Each structure stands twice: as C-alpha cells, then as structure tokens.
Amino acid sequence: MTSFPGSPRLLKGALIGLDPLKPLASVVVFQYNPDSMTRKLDIRSSGGGDGADKSEAFRLTGPPKETITVSIEVDATDGLDEGNPLATTLGVYPTLSALEMLLYPKSALVIANAIAAQVGTIEIIPPEAPLTLFIWGPARVLPVRLTSFSITEEAFDTLLNPMRAKVDLSMQVLSYYDLKITNPGYTIFLAHQVAKEVMATTNVVNSIQNIGVSLKL
Numbered sequence: 001m002t003s004f005p006g007s008p009r010l011l012k013g014a015l016i017g018l019d020p021l022k023p024l025a026s027v028v029v030f031q032y033n034p035d036s037m038t039r040k041l042d043i044r045s046s047g048g049g050d051g052a053d054k055s056e057a058f059r060l061t062g063p064p065k066e067t068i069t070v071s072i073e074v075d076a077t078d079g080l081d082e083g084n085p086l087a088t089t090l091g092v093y094p095t096l097s098a099l100e101m102l103l104y105p106k107s108a109l110v111i112a113n114a115i116a117a118q119v120g121t122i123e124i125i126p127p128e129a130p131l132t133l134f135i136w137g138p139a140r141v142l143p144v145r146l147t148s149f150s151i152t153e154e155a156f157d158t159l160l161n162p163m164r165a166k167v168d169l170s171m172q173v174l175s176y177y178d179l180k181i182t183n184p185g186y187t188i189f190l191a192h193q194v195a196k197e198v199m200a201t202t203n204v205v206n207s208i209q210n211i212g213v214s215l216k217l
Contacts, residue, residue: 011137013070015146015169017102017130018184026130028098031074037136038069044177062177063193068134068144069170076163091161096153099167102132102146131185134171139195143185144171 013033017026041064046056074095079087086094105127113127134144149169153162175193179186 013072013137014133014135015099015102016133016135018133019106019130026098026102026132028095030072031078031095032072034070034072036070040067040069041065042067063175063189066173066175067147067170068142068173069168071166071168074165074167089159089161091157091163092165093161096151096162096165096167099149099169102129105129131183133185133188134173139199140192141188142192143174143179143188145174146170147172 010033013030015026015028019026043064044060044062046059046061074092076087076091109127113125129145132144132146134140134142136142147170149167152166154165155163157163173189174185175189176186179189
C-alpha cells in the first residue's frame with residue numbers, strides 16, 4: 001500500500017462474525033484486498049425441466065444461490081516494521097485464529113452440552129455459528145456461511161508461528177430464502193437486493209443514453 005499523501009484512502013474488505021457474547025473475537029479486516037473475486041449464481045426456479053408445466057418456465061422461487069470465492073493474504077512484515085508486539089511474538093496466527101473461529105462452536109457451549117448429556121438431558125441443541133457478514137465496500141454487505149477454506153502457511157518464526165499465509169475462502173450467501181424473518185441477516189440481504197435493483201436501473205438509464213448517441217452518429 002502506498003504512503004503517498006495524495007493517494008486515495010482504500011476501503012478494506014472484511015469478515016465479521018456477529019457474536020453478542022464475544023463481539024470482538026471474530027472481526028477480520030483484510031490486510032490486503034484480494035485482486036480478484038469469483039461469484040457463481042445458480043437460479044432458483046420451479047420450471048424449465050423436462051415434463052414441467054410450460055406456464056411455469058419463468059417462475060422464480062427465490063433469489064439465486066450465490067457462492068463467493070476469494071483468496072486473501074496476511075503478512076506480519078508490516079507489523080514487524082511498526083514494532084507491533086503481536087506480530088513480533090505470534091506472527092499472523094491471531095488473524096488465522098479469528099478466521100477459523102467462524103467455523104468453530106464456542107467451547108463454553110460444547111462443555112455445557114457435554115455436562116447436560118452426562119446428567120441425562122435427552123435433547124442437546126447444537127450450537128449455532130455467529131451471523132457472519134462479508135463486507136466488500138458500502139454497496140455489498142452480505143450475510144454468508146463459510147463453507148470451506150484452505151490455509152497455506154509460510155515463513156515460520158523460531159516458535160513456528162506463521163509469518164505469512166494465503167487463505168482461500170469459499171462462502172455461500174444467505175438470503176431471505178435461507179433465513180427467518182426475525183434474523184438480522186434477512187433484512188441485510190433484502191437491503192442488498194434493493195441496492196442492486198437501484199444499480200441495475202442506473203445501468204438501464206446509461207444504456208439508453210448510449211443507444212441515443214449511437215443513433216445520432
């Protein structure tokens with residue numbers, strides 16, 4: 001990242017787990033924004049198959065199922081240059097741990113369930129993961145479920161803490177099709193769709209203007 005005083009301030013992407021018990025435990029701001037992001041959209045429809053009702057060919061049952069894949073890099077070099085004690089003693093292990101905890105049930109709940117099972121509780125409710133938000137600029141704040149990620153650790157210190165790492169993340173976007181109306185993610189995704197509709201309308205206006213210029217030429 002450039003330190004030139006006239007350079008624009010770059011917004012950072014982030015993953016935030018909304019856990020009311022530990023609100024600061026799952027906040028991961030990307031040290032470097034990924035150079036690319038892959039998004040895959042699969043339609044949700046009730047028609048179009050063999051033998052299906054032809055009147056249902058264009059019927060949508062919900063928003064598309066969207067999968068996002070990104071690769072992020074973390075490096076302790078910046079922290080070492082600034083004399084950051086965490087970077088000096090632990091490298092990038094705290095950042096990797098914050099990412100991984102988005103996939104772990106809380107240990108306190110695991111222990112509580114184990115105790116409940118020992119005293120004869122018949123039904124044990126599995127713990128829920130925190131509501132995770134993928135933030136990619138002000139126009140894209142999305143509730144997601146981390147489906148998988150792979151970590152490549154590099155350049156270890158004397159205590160074998162990684163000093164650099166690359167993380168390949170795969171996320172499924174959770175829409176109002178997947179969430180209860182009482183879940184905050186329901187409203188967050190709906191707001192995202194409304195913003196996307198505004199963007200699409202803006203594009204239509206721009207396209208009409210371009211068509212008008214072409215006809216004049």
